[in-house]
Amino acid sequence: xxxxxxxxxxxxxxxxxxxxxxxxxAGGMAAVTTALKPLLEFDTSEYxxxxxxxxxxxxxxxxxxxxxxxxxxxxxxxxxxxxPELRDVKPMDGVEFGYALNLSRCIGCRKxxxxxxxxxxxxxxxxxxxxxxxxxxxxxxxxxxxxxAYDRPTVPDADHFYMPVQCHQCANPPCVKVCPxxxxxxxxxxxxxxxxxxxxxxxxxxxxCPYWARRFNFAEPQIPKEDINPDMSYLSNRPRQKxxxxxxxxxxxxxxxxxxxxxLEVCPVGARKFGNLLDPKSEVSQILRTKHVFVLxxxxxxxxxxxxxxxxxxxxxxx
Amino acid sequence: xxxxxxxxxxxxxxxxxxxxxxxxWMLTLSVIALLGLNAYAKQLVDGLATTGMTDQVxxxxxxxxxxxxxxxxxAAVMLVIPVYVYGKHEMHExxxxxxxxxxxxIVMCLLFVTVDLGRPxxxxxxxxxxxxPISMLTWDVVVLNGYLLLNMHICGYLIYCAYKxxxxxxxxxxxxxxxxxxxxxxxxxxTAFLYVGLGGRPFWNSAIIVPKxxxxxxxxxxxFIMLTLQLIRYFTDHKVPxxxxxxxQNIVTVALTIDLFLLGSELFTEFYADxxxxxxxxxxxxxxDGYHALVPWIWTSVAMSVTALLIFYLPTKRSMFxxxxxxxxxIVGIWIEKGMGLVIPAFVPxxxxxxxxxxxxxxxxxxxxxIWAFGLMIYxxxxxxxxxxxxxxxxxxxxxxxxxxxxxxTHPPTEGSLS
Numbered sequence: 001x002x003x004x005x006x007x008x009x010x011x012x013x014x015x016x017x018x019x020x021x022x023x024x025x026a027g028g029m030a031a032v033t034t035a036l037k038p039l040l041e042f043d044t045s046e047y048x049x050x051x052x053x054x055x056x057x058x059x060x061x062x063x064x065x066x067x068x069x070x071x072x073x074x075x076x077x078x079x080x081x082x083x084p085e086l087r088d089v090k091p092m093d094g095v096e097f098g099y100a101l102n103l104s105r106c107i108g109c110r111k112x113x114x115x116x117x118x119x120x121x122x123x124x125x126x127x128x129x130x131x132x133x134x135x136x137x138x139x140x141x142x143x144x145x146x147x148x149a150y151d152r153p154t155v156p157d158a159d160h161f162y163m164p165v166q167c168h169q170c171a172n173p174p175c176v177k178v179c180p181x182x183x184x185x186x187x188x189x190x191x192x193x194x195x196x197x198x199x200x201x202x203x204x205x206x207x208x209c210p211y212w213a214r215r216f217n218f219a220e221p222q223i224p225k226e227d228i229n230p231d232m233s234y235l236s237n238r239p240r241q242k243x244x245x246x247x248x249x250x251x252x253x254x255x256x257x258x259x260x261x262x263x264l265e266v267c268p269v270g271a272r273k274f275g276n277l278l279d280p281k282s283e284v285s286q287i288l289r290t291k292h293v294f295v296l297x298x299x300x301x302x303x304x305x306x307x308x309x310x311x312x313x314x315x316x317x318x319x
Numbered sequence: 320x321x322x323x324x325x326x327x328x329x330x331x332x333x334x335x336x337x338x339x340x341x342x343x344w345m346l347t348l349s350v351i352a353l354l355g356l357n358a359y360a361k362q363l364v365d366g367l368a369t370t371g372m373t374d375q376v377x378x379x380x381x382x383x384x385x386x387x388x389x390x391x392x393x394a395a396v397m398l399v400i401p402v403y404v405y406g407k408h409e410m411h412e413x414x415x416x417x418x419x420x421x422x423x424x425i426v427m428c429l430l431f432v433t434v435d436l437g438r439p440x441x442x443x444x445x446x447x448x449x450x451x452p453i454s455m456l457t458w459d460v461v462v463l464n465g466y467l468l469l470n471m472h473i474c475g476y477l478i479y480c481a482y483k484x485x486x487x488x489x490x491x492x493x494x495x496x497x498x499x500x501x502x503x504x505x506x507x508x509x510t511a512f513l514y515v516g517l518g519g520r521p522f523w524n525s526a527i528i529v530p531k532x533x534x535x536x537x538x539x540x541x542x543f544i545m546l547t548l549q550l551i552r553y554f555t556d557h558k559v560p561x562x563x564x565x566x567x568q569n570i571v572t573v574a575l576t577i578d579l580f581l582l583g584s585e586l587f588t589e590f591y592a593d594x595x596x597x598x599x600x601x602x603x604x605x606x607x608d609g610y611h612a613l614v615p616w617i618w619t620s621v622a623m624s625v626t627a628l629l630i631f632y633l634p635t636k637r638s639m640f641x642x643x644x645x646x647x648x649x650i651v652g653i654w655i656e657k658g659m660g661l662v663i664p665a666f667v668p669x670x671x672x673x674x675x676x677x678x679x680x681x682x683x684x685x686x687x688x689x690i691w692a693f694g695l696m697i698y699x700x701x702x703x704x705x706x707x708x709x710x711x712x713x714x715x716x717x718x719x720x721x722x723x724x725x726x727x728x729t730h731p732p733t734e735g736s737l738s
Contacts, residue, residue, distance in 0.1 A: 024335070028349075035353040038360040052440070056448050126368065132671060144598060144672035165671055174519060180456035181444040200444055201367075201437020204456055206377040210519025212670040216377060216437065219368035242366040243437025297670075300518040 043220075046075055046241065056182070057195040057235070068197075069234060076232075076239055080223070084230045086238055089256045091189035097250050097305065098190075098277040099261075100287045101164060104311040105271035108133055108155040108162030112263035112272070116166075119251060119262035120237040121229055123221030130215065130248040131166045131263060143296075166263070167192065167213035167248035168296070168304030175205035175214065184245070190277075190305050191250050193235040199244040206245065210300045214247045250274070277305065322715065326482055333713065334700040340554075341703070348696040355689010358682045359434055367437055370683040375675035376666040378435070380687050383658030385431035387539070388694075389510045390532065390657070392424035392466065394540015396503035397570050398563075403496050410563045412709055415477055416551065417544050418470045419701040421503075425467040427694035434686050455513045462506045469499045474701075481708045483715050507532050514665070522599035522665040527588075531581040537574035539653040541567045542646035547702075549643070557706045568642060572631040575649055579624060602674070603664040610667070612676045616659035623652030 054060070054068055065088055073086040113131045122128040134146030138161055146163065156162060173192050176184055183198040184205055206214040220242040232238040233253035240246050251261040255274070264272040275282035284307075287293065293307040337345075362369045372379045395417040401407045402414050433439050451457040473495050480487040511532040514523040545567045552559040586604075589597045601607050606614050627649035635641035668674045707713040 021335075031349070031353050032356070035357040036360050038357065038364050041364050043364075047440070056444075059448075134671065142595070142672070144595075144668060146672055148671070148673045174517065178454050178456065178517070180450050180454045180460065181441075182448045182450045183444070198441070198444055198448070199438065200441045202432075202435065202456065203377045203437070204454070204513075206374065207666075208517050208519060210670050212374075212673075215374050217366070218370075218372065218374075219366040241438075245437075297519070302519075 046079075051197065054197055056198050058185075065234075072234070072238060076228075080225045080228045080239070082225065082228045082230050084228070084232050084238070086232050086234070087253075088234045089236075089253050091187050091191070092256055094276075094278055096190045096277045097169070097255060098275065098284045098288070098307065099169075099250065099305065100273040100284050100291075100293060100307045100309060102271045102273070102311065103161055103163060103308055105269045106133075106162040106164060107269055107271075108135055108150070108157075108160070109268065111266045111268060112164060115262045115266035116248070118227065119229055119254075120249075121223055121232065121239050122215075122246075123217065123219075123223060123240075124227070125222040126219055128215045128217070128221070128246070130213070130246075131164050132212070134163045134165065135160045136163050163308070164263075165211060165213070165296070166306070167250075168211050168302065168306035169248075169250060171303035171305060172301060174208040174210065174300075174302060178204045178208045180204065187235075187252075189252075189256070191252050192247075193249055193252070194245055194247065195235070196238070196240050196244045196246065201243040201245065203245070210297050210302060211304075214245055216245055217242050322483075323479070326479060326715070329713065330704045333707065334703050337703065341699075345696060345699065348692040348699070351692035352689050352696060355686050355692065358685035358689065361682055362434070362686065363439075369680060371677050371679045372683075373675055373677070375669045375673060376663060376677035378662055378666070379677055380658060380679045380683055381431050381435040383662040384687055384690070385428050385435070386510060386662060387654050387657040388424045388428045388431065389463070389507055390536025390653075391540045391543060392421040392428065393503045393507040393533070393536050394544065395421035395470070396500050397537055397541045397567070398544060399496060399500055399503075401566060403493075403500070407563075407566070409560055410566070412557075413548060413559065413563050415474055415705060415709070416547060416702065418474045418499075419705065420540075420544060420547065420698060421470045422467060422474060423694050423698035423701065425463055425470070426697060427690050428463060429467075430690045430693070431687075434690070455509065455516055458509045459506075459513060462502065462509050466499070466502050466506050469495055469502055473499065474705075478705055478708050481711075482713065484711075504533065507536050514661070519670055520665045521596035523661075525585065527581055527585050528661070531578060531585070534574050534578035534581060535653045535656065538571050538578055539650050541571050541574070542650050545571070546643065546646050546650075549639075551702060551706070555706050557710060564639075568631070568636070571646070571649070572628075572636075575624065575628050575631065578653075579628060582621075598668055598672075599664045602667050603660065607668070608674055610674050610676055612678065613659050613664055613667075616655050620652045620655035620660055623648040624656070627652065 048071070050067070050071055055064065057065075060068065069086050069088060073084050076082070076084045076086065110131075110133050113129050113133060116122070116130050117124070117128075120130065122130070132148060134143060134148060135150040135157070136143075136146045138159060141163070143163075150157075150160075169190050169192050171186075171190065173186060176186055176192060180202065181198060181200055183200070184192060184194045186192050201216070203216055206216055217240055221240055223239065228239070229237065231253065236249045236251065236253045251259075251263075255261060261272075261274055264274050273283050273287055275284035277285060277288070279285060287309065288307065291309040291312070293309040295304040295307055358369075370379060370381075395414075398410065398414050398417040402410050433442070436442065445457075445460060449457055449460075451461070473492050476492050477487055508529055511529040514520070515525060515528050518524055545564055548559045548564060548567075551557050586600075589600050598607065602610065603613050603617050605611070627645040630636060630641050630645035630648075635645075663677050667676065704713075711717075
């Protein structure tokens with residue numbers, strides 16, 4: 001003890017304390033390495049330097065965007081063995097999209113939900129769906145009374161009506177406001193989009209959304225190769241990565257090219273209407289003028305572009 | 320500059336020196352921190368699916384702990400104000416311990432936010448497109464990092480001056496202390512704004528949450544500092560005047576009273592009006608549609624806070640034994656209230672009225688424990704370094720040996736010194 005003491009009092013490092021220190025350092029390093037061992041299984045195939053350095057969608061030059069599209073297309077092809085037709089589709093001039101949903105017609109068949117999943121390359125496992133259909137008792141539009149998990153051999157049920165909910169593409173979107181890195185924004189045609197390559201995955205937008213429209217990739221999305229929809233665009237349905245947010249974008253890769261959203265096309269009862277709010281002759285504009293439309297949670301001031309209505313001759317009986 | 324390097328080197332070395340209790344404590348914390356690191360590595364590989372969070376309850380234990388710790392960091396100001404505003408100079412040296420606690424707490428906060436990110440590799444995006452001043456999260460990034468720098472500067476400067484046996488230059492730290500007072504309030508205010516600004520979550524969308532955040536923080540934080548100071552007094556020869564502890568006790572009493580008063584006001588307003596907005600409150604306090612995972616937590620939390628309050632008002636307030644029990648009770652009570660009582664219920668039911676309960680997984684719990692262990696570890700090291708420096712045992716011209724048995728030859732013998 002006393003010898004040790006004297007050694008220690010000398011300035012500098014004694015042999016004994018050096019060995020002790022070295023042993024401690026080696027042990028510490030070994031422990032840290034062991035703790036980090038799970039990282040060996042980390043799939044780095046889609047983490048490239050170019051991807052890391054890629055700039056925000058709005059900041060990319062056309063050349064950079066082309067390069068990014070080519071790189072993403074290659075990654076998709078490598079993983080899913082499908083050559084995607086990946087492109088960037090810009091908003092059309094003089095267009096502001098709106099959606100109107102006829103609650104008298106909807107029969108709750110959830111065909112829209114599945115068409116959306118197929119069109120937009122949503123993860124099948126874990127399951128991600130943009131549209132949620134609520135089975136509501138007649139006489140109320142209180143969503144807390146709605147059943148999300150209704151499972152009937154046949155729909156519709158005479159005592160209920162059905163209310164599909166998806167992103168409302170708000171004109172005053174709380175999700176856009178809260179995003180710390182501007183990874184989500186409102187486009188000129190009113191569609192709220194996400195740059196999946198910019199999102200940091202903080203999920204603040206998901207907490208802010210009053211319509212529960214956003215979905216987070218808690219795990220690596222899984223899509224069977226044969227189910228991939230190769231018709232894709234940068235801001236809409238290209239496959240997403242683990243750890244980023246996604247949501248309905250009014251099928252912008254279709255609608256900006258004059259087609260209709262997948263959920264509308266599949267609807268067997270014609271409950272869904274879509275079009276340009278700025279065009280007075282569009283069906284949506286006519287509905288807004290002639291029907292008693294309403295929006296969900298008007299009091300939160302989000303100004304949705306997604307409207308609901310009942311037929312005027314709707315007296316609680318389905319025809 | 321070389322001097323400063325040597326100072327850091329000596330600080331690093333001394334943090335490995337201590338008696339068996341110190342080594343056991345640090346080893347235990349290291350093991351827990353490594354378990355947390357291991358759990359986080361798994362989370363990085365498999366994604367946030369390793370947590371109990373879902374699209375319905377999209378924030379959980381990580382954000383809850385983050386919120387609580389912002390309060391702890393802000394609470395340092397409750398020692399700064401008495402000393403620098405009201406001139407209680409006998410407590411001057413203790414301020415450093417509170418500021419160091421703030422540093423450790425902010426480090427933990429930043430870690431908790433980081434582990435909550437889905438894509439932590441993209442954090443640099445914050446520097447490229449920073450949605451300031453629109454997003455409250457960017458405000459939080461600014462105030463938290465600013466507060467961290469302020470406190471690191473103040474503590475680092477004062478400790479280095481003591482090490483150099485130099486009188487601290489007032490202008491080098493005093494203005495920063497004053498700024499830090501306002502800044503401390505701001506970190507917790509901004510963190511509250513994070514929640515109350517969301518119109519789509521009626522449970523959060525209430526102005527009273529902001530003052531309630533501050534009140535609960537100024538109860539839990541000083542209570543934690545009270546316990547820390549007593550531990551320092553017990554394990555080291557550093558002087559901690561009893562008056563300082565009693566002053567903190569008064570602060571805690573007042574803050575806890577205000578906190579519970581605000582809670583009562585909130586509950587009355589919501590339940591008496593009985594509007595549709597109370598779904599989350601009903602779920603939290605009584606359960607809803609057969610779901611009641613949070614009910615035992617919130618009642619435990621309130622029972623703990625009320626018991627602590629009673630101890631502070633009854634004659635038991637004179638016994639340190641009871642006061643310490645009260646401190647532990649209210650710290651745990653407020654921790655529960657921030658997590659199970661504030662963050663999680665806002666997600667249940669979901670905005671579409673769906674009830675999905677949140678149950679943390681073992682993996683995310685380990686990550687939380689790991690961060691806490693890491694935070695306690697760095698705080699222990701801070702204190703371990705600070706005490707010999709402040710008492711003049713470790714200075715630029717004197718090497719400090721704790722393991723030296725002949726310590727008494729160079730220093731007056733003291734009871735329960737670190738050695």
